[in-house]
Amino acid sequence: MPQIMVDLPFEKIVATVKKLSEEEQEKLLFAINSDYAKALGKMRNEAWKEHREGKSIPLEKVSDCLRYL
Numbered sequence: 001m002p003q004i005m006v007d008l009p010f011e012k013i014v015a016t017v018k019k020l021s022e023e024e025q026e027k028l029l030f031a032i033n034s035d036y037a038k039a040l041g042k043m044r045n046e047a048w049k050e051h052r053e054g055k056s057i058p059l060e061k062v063s064d065c066l067r068y069l
Contacts, residue, residue: 017025030037050056 017028020028030040047056
């Protein structure tokens, strides 16, 4: 695959990224930083594991508690 080099100022890149949707920005972040994506994946897996083991709190209980704050 041929390589293409484009010289863009950082500010132009940031301005362009801001025009992306939130979902597109998230995809870009994970594409650029695979370590971040791996860490979030591990956190998600751990949360599901704890949920399956009954260690999570149902959303209804959380919202009930917040009403009294």
